[in-house]
Amino acid sequence: MNVSDSERISGFLESKGYKSAQSISEAALVVFNTCGIKQTAENRAYSFIHNLRKHHNDVKIILTGCIAHRSDVQKLLKNKVDLFFSISDMFLFENWIIENCLEIGNWKLEIPAQNNLPKENIAYLSIAPKHNNKYQAFVPIMTGCDNFCAYCVVPHARGREVSRPAEEILAEVQDLVKKGYKHITLLGQNVNSYKSTADFPQLLKKIDRIPGKFWVSFVSSHPKDFSDELIGIIARCKKVCEWIHLPVQAGNDAILQKMNRRYTQAHYLKLLGKIRQAMKKHKPRIPYSLSSDIIVGFPGETRKQFADSAKIMEKARFDMVFFGQFSPRPGTAAWQMKDDVAQKEKARREKFLNEILKKTTLANNKKYVGKIMEVLVEKEKDGVYFGKTRTMKNVKILSAKKDLIGKIIKVKITKVNIWNLEGEII
Numbered sequence: 001m002n003v004s005d006s007e008r009i010s011g012f013l014e015s016k017g018y019k020s021a022q023s024i025s026e027a028a029l030v031v032f033n034t035c036g037i038k039q040t041a042e043n044r045a046y047s048f049i050h051n052l053r054k055h056h057n058d059v060k061i062i063l064t065g066c067i068a069h070r071s072d073v074q075k076l077l078k079n080k081v082d083l084f085f086s087i088s089d090m091f092l093f094e095n096w097i098i099e100n101c102l103e104i105g106n107w108k109l110e111i112p113a114q115n116n117l118p119k120e121n122i123a124y125l126s127i128a129p130k131h132n133n134k135y136q137a138f139v140p141i142m143t144g145c146d147n148f149c150a151y152c153v154v155p156h157a158r159g160r161e162v163s164r165p166a167e168e169i170l171a172e173v174q175d176l177v178k179k180g181y182k183h184i185t186l187l188g189q190n191v192n193s194y195k196s197t198a199d200f201p202q203l204l205k206k207i208d209r210i211p212g213k214f215w216v217s218f219v220s221s222h223p224k225d226f227s228d229e230l231i232g233i234i235a236r237c238k239k240v241c242e243w244i245h246l247p248v249q250a251g252n253d254a255i256l257q258k259m260n261r262r263y264t265q266a267h268y269l270k271l272l273g274k275i276r277q278a279m280k281k282h283k284p285r286i287p288y289s290l291s292s293d294i295i296v297g298f299p300g301e302t303r304k305q306f307a308d309s310a311k312i313m314e315k316a317r318f319d320m321v322f323f324g325q326f327s328p329r330p331g332t333a334a335w336q337m338k339d340d341v342a343q344k345e346k347a348r349r350e351k352f353l354n355e356i357l358k359k360t361t362l363a364n365n366k367k368y369v370g371k372i373m374e375v376l377v378e379k380e381k382d383g384v385y386f387g388k389t390r391t392m393k394n395v396k397i398l399s400a401k402k403d404l405i406g407k408i409i410k411v412k413i414t415k416v417n418i419w420n421l422e423g424e425i426i
Contacts, residue, residue: 001187002065004138005087006033007129009064012090014130016097024052027059029097033087034065036153038327042067046076053080060100062093066157070330088143088159090124125164135182135376135406141169141203142188147222149249150260150333151295151326154189161190166198170206177212182376182408186218192225201233208237213408215376215390217241220293223248223263226271235278241390242286244275247293251312252305255298260333265312272316287368289319289391294353297326297346299337306349313353317360319391323350358418365416368393372426375411377404387411389421396422 009031010020021027032049035041049061063081067073074084082100085092125140142163145154173184184207194200207216216239223246234240246268250256253264272290279288294309313321325346328339375395377387385397385404397404397411411423 001138001140001143001189002033002035003132004129004140004187005065005124006031007131007138008124008127009033010130011128012094012124013097015128016094025056029060029062031062031064034063034067036066036070036157036329038324040327042073049077049080064093066153069157072330086159088124090127123164126168135180136185136378137176137181137183138185138187139169139172139176140164140187141191141200142194145189146193147190147262148260148333150258150337151298151329153329153332156331158189161193163194163196166196166203166206169203170210173207174210177210177214180406181214182406183215183217186216188218189220190222190225191218192221192227192230201227201230204230204233204237204240208239210239215239215241215408217243217392219245221246223268223271224261228274231271231274231278234275235282241392242279242283242288243291243390243392244288245291245293246271248312248316249293249295250298250301250305251294251308251310252301253308255301255305255308258300259295259298265308269312269315287364287371287373287389287391289364289393290316291320291322291392292316292318293322293324295324295326296349296353297341299326299328299334299339299341301341309349310353310356313356313360317364318357319361319364319393321353321357323353325350362416362418365393365418365421368413368416368421370413372410372412373421373423374408375423376408377406380405394420396420397425398422399425401425 014020018029024030030052032045034045045067049063052059052061061081062083062085063077064085064087068084069086083093083096085096125143131137142161144159144161145152146161148155176184188194192200194203198206204216221244226246234244248268249259249261251265256264275290294313296306296309325343326334326339326341328335373389373395375387375389375397377385377397379386383400385399387395387397389395395411395413410426412426413421413423415422
């Protein structure tokens with residue numbers, strides 16, 4: 001989502017006459033779009049800003065993203081940052097630029113006399129983005145969250161859920177398809193609670209009907225909102241990828257309740273059963289993949305409760321899991337809880353779960369051998385191409401063919417290992 005937001009900030013700035021600098025040292029204006037999910041991400045932002053201000057005193061520094069609203073961050077950086085603004089408050093950003101940045105050093109920045117964006121609160125999701133990729137694009141369909149999970153800063157940083165009009169999303173996707181984009185990822189903190197002139201299952205159906213050869217995927221979903229209707233539509237739609245990312249966060253019911261996740265281990269596993277059943281019914285010969293997020297070392301999580309996370313991983317047989325060691329975030333409910341699991345124990349738990357993941361991923365990957373898969377080629381290095389399947393599996397392709405980047409090709413899978421597939425072009 002931060003990548004997508006940054007593309008919209010870039011599009012906004014270029015519409016005002018700004019041009020991208022070749023490097024940060026050459027820039028007259030630098031916008032830091034921050035992440036606040038972990039302390040390590042926060043610390044990186046501090047380090048960049050301190051170093052930039054130390055070596056380039058005249059540069060204008062803007063801070064936005066998920067830590068920009070916090071008073072402690074503003075106090076820490078008050079002498080280094082020129083403007084703090086919420087990503088949704090583009091009106092404040094625009095006015096500040098017009099008032100402060102008409103001239104910076106030897107730079108003269110031309111602001112168009114006619115302002116194309118409305119003077120009232122600018123809906124930043126409607127701004128035309130400057131995409132960094134010519135064949136893969138992120139399309140945010142909503143922002144914010146109403147769930148208030150105990151560990152998560154998103155509702156505090158981004159506010160409550162706001163959905164874009166379905167017609168606007170469809171127009172953006174249609175435009176991307178006309179321009180040749182092959183993989184479109186719909187974004188939201190909780191995409192399956194999307195609600196506008198259509199709900200999320202209906203939106204997927206409408207996108208699936210758009211003519212053209214392209215893939216559609218989405219992140220991220222909440223298990224409590226993952227409906228039977230949505231499962232059926234994912235399984236039936238031809239353009240929707242056979243990959244579902246469904247964060248579980250923990251395997252123990254008491255910890256899930258403490259996290260304010262509002263589902264149980266049994267509910268989650270039942271959902272996965274429904275997904276597998278629907279995929280086998282509608283796409284019996286096509287592999288599918290399931291991925292998730294798990295937090296280890298949440299406050300009060302005992303070793304016995306952690307063992308339930310290991311059990312759910314063994315039962316779910318995930319293709320990928322993104323592990324996070326609990327990091328207390330200011331403003332969240334968990335900030336008030338005692339962070340009582342030692343860092344060394346958090347690392348041990350993560351490593352333990354990763355060993356389970358290696359086994360399930362390898363077993364899942366072995367099912368691909370001999371199958372012909374669609375692969376979107378993403379890059380080339382030393383005569384070897386690398387891409388992804390519709391199930392988000394990494395594929396290595398040996399080929400003497402030229403100009404394959406950005407194309408969807410058919411590849412027969414010949415070899416696999418834990419994290420990758422290997423194949424030859426058909």
